[in-house]
Amino acid sequence: xxxxxxxxxxxxxxxxxxxxxxxxxxxxxxxxxxxxxxxxxxxxxxxxxxxxxxxxxxxxxxxxxxxxxxxxxxxxxxxxxxxxxxxxxxxxxxxxxxxxxxxxxxxxxxxxxxx
Amino acid sequence: xxxxxxxxxxxxxxxxxxxxxxxxxxxxxxxxxxxxxxxxxxxxxxxxxxxxxxxxxxxxxxxxxxxxxxxxxxxxxxxxxxxxxxxxxxxxxxxxxxxxxxxxxxxxxxxxxxx
Amino acid sequence: xxxxxxxxxxxxxxxxxxxxxxxxxxxxxxxxxxxxxxxxxxxxxxxxxxxxxxxxxxxxxxxxxxxxxxxxxxxxxxxxxxxxxxxxxxxxxxxxxxxxxxxxxxxxxxxxxxx
Amino acid sequence: xxxxxxxxxxxxxxxxxxxxxxxxxxxxxxxxxxxxxxxxxxxxxxxxxxxxxxxxxxxxxxxxxxxxxxxxxxxxxxxxxxxxxxxxxxxxxxxxxxxxxxxxxxxxxxxxxxx
Numbered sequence: 001x002x003x004x005x006x007x008x009x010x011x012x013x014x015x016x017x018x019x020x021x022x023x024x025x026x027x028x029x030x031x032x033x034x035x036x037x038x039x040x041x042x043x044x045x046x047x048x049x050x051x052x053x054x055x056x057x058x059x060x061x062x063x064x065x066x067x068x069x070x071x072x073x074x075x076x077x078x079x080x081x082x083x084x085x086x087x088x089x090x091x092x093x094x095x096x097x098x099x100x101x102x103x104x105x106x107x108x109x110x111x112x113x114x115x
Numbered sequence: 116x117x118x119x120x121x122x123x124x125x126x127x128x129x130x131x132x133x134x135x136x137x138x139x140x141x142x143x144x145x146x147x148x149x150x151x152x153x154x155x156x157x158x159x160x161x162x163x164x165x166x167x168x169x170x171x172x173x174x175x176x177x178x179x180x181x182x183x184x185x186x187x188x189x190x191x192x193x194x195x196x197x198x199x200x201x202x203x204x205x206x207x208x209x210x211x212x213x214x215x216x217x218x219x220x221x222x223x224x225x226x227x228x229x230x
Numbered sequence: 231x232x233x234x235x236x237x238x239x240x241x242x243x244x245x246x247x248x249x250x251x252x253x254x255x256x257x258x259x260x261x262x263x264x265x266x267x268x269x270x271x272x273x274x275x276x277x278x279x280x281x282x283x284x285x286x287x288x289x290x291x292x293x294x295x296x297x298x299x300x301x302x303x304x305x306x307x308x309x310x311x312x313x314x315x316x317x318x319x320x321x322x323x324x325x326x327x328x329x330x331x332x333x334x335x336x337x338x339x340x341x342x343x344x345x
Numbered sequence: 346x347x348x349x350x351x352x353x354x355x356x357x358x359x360x361x362x363x364x365x366x367x368x369x370x371x372x373x374x375x376x377x378x379x380x381x382x383x384x385x386x387x388x389x390x391x392x393x394x395x396x397x398x399x400x401x402x403x404x405x406x407x408x409x410x411x412x413x414x415x416x417x418x419x420x421x422x423x424x425x426x427x428x429x430x431x432x433x434x435x436x437x438x439x440x441x442x443x444x445x446x447x448x449x450x451x452x453x454x455x456x457x458x459x460x
Binding site: 018042089 | 163
Binding site: 231232233236239240243246247248249254255256259260262263266267269270272273276278281282285291294295296298299300301302303305306308309312313314316317319320321322323324327328331333336337338 | 346347348351354355358361362363364369370371374375377378381382384385387388391393396397400406409410411413414415416417418420421423424427428429431432434435436437438439442443446448451452453
């Protein structure tokens with residue numbers, strides 16, 4: 001399955017249930033936040049070591065996998081509804097980030113890496 | 116570009132900057148929440164009509180596209196770090212959701228659609 | 231009960247359970263995001279009218295009240311841990327916002343109201 | 346200033362700017378998530394030690410204080426709009442949590458502490 005196949009499948013899933021009218025950009029963005037909240041529950045209290053250990057178990061990985069799937073599904077659905085190609089958008093952003101954070105200048109530095 | 120290519124490119128991007136040690140599941144999940152927060156700014160106050168109008172302009176779409184890219188990048192990076200295949204995970208979740216929400220029973224209903 | 235009483239009660243609650251070491255600013259900020267995610271579930275799909283109707287029922291209000299309490303508890307605990315007085319901080323912010331958004335200039339406008 | 350004074354001040358602030366129609370529960374809950382996202386930026390990459398050091402500086406504390414104020418302002422405004430008394434709701438929740446997590450049984454344990 002490709003990303004496009006997934007978007008098409010989610011489009012069909014919504015159409016079959018007459019859910020398209022609920023799938024506004026606002027509602028889908030809120031849904032994305034709800035699912036990221038559920039994902040955060042898995043890293044809420046543990047140290048990096050404890051989380052790595054949990055992810056290393058089949059149950060831990062399955063639980064995390066399901067949360068990641070939920071986030072992914074809403075993200076792909078939202079991008080499809082607003083007509084954004086996620087892979088293209090990510091490529092453009094990575095190119096911009098490469099200019100912004102030259103490897104030679106930022107190596108190993110934690111200062112404002114994400115903006 | 117495929118999803119796998121993107122994951123590989125992000126892996127390289129982090130390695131070149133010695134950022135791997137910052138890319139723990141906990142930090143990446145937090146980053147995902149930060150970016151979803153920025154995405155939510157675009158739907159914070161507008162009605163569905165106003166948001167649709169904004170998304171319909173080149174500037175509005177470009178702005179949203181950039182936020183979606185940020186969310187996507189952290190999601191793909193996080194999934195790669197914990198060893199989850201996003202497309203497989205989404206497929207499994209859609210199959211489970213199809214059982215949980217039979218089209219004939221939930222059509223058009225807004226009650227607990229997402230869980 | 232005042233806000234200070236609540237902060238003191240939460241301090242005692244954590245101390246009695248030996249949970250202080252889990253209550254780092256990072257973990258508490260993540261917990262705040264988890265609880266806001268649960269709050270968002272209540273406004274995820276409904277229109278403003280449907281949400282107002284739900285909040286108007288005893289069950290709807292009780293459910294929302296519990297989510298608001300969870301957000302509030304983590305916010306007060308986090309502020310206490312980092313030594314911030316929430317009421318003072320809010321007063322300072324409102325004064326700054328009053329300068330930034332003069333009533334005569336922004337009345338009824340939805341453009342960038344929050345920043 | 347008390348919590349009630351703050352709620353009244355925010356009510357007046359919105360009324361003077363004709364912003365009440367934007368302050369629906371849905372929009373305010375989204376705003377809360379936006380502000381929590383900005384708060385999370387401050388704990389996104391640092392270790393607990395690095396974050397504690399940052400919070401210990403006047404600039405670090407001031408920055409965090411402003412984010413906490415934003416979260417608090419939207420939370421108090423949302424609670425006011427839906428008619429929930431935050432201190433009462435928090436008291437009720439703490440009593441329920443005390444039953445759920447008896448100090449003798451959960452001391453020092455990180456398993457599902459928050460639910």
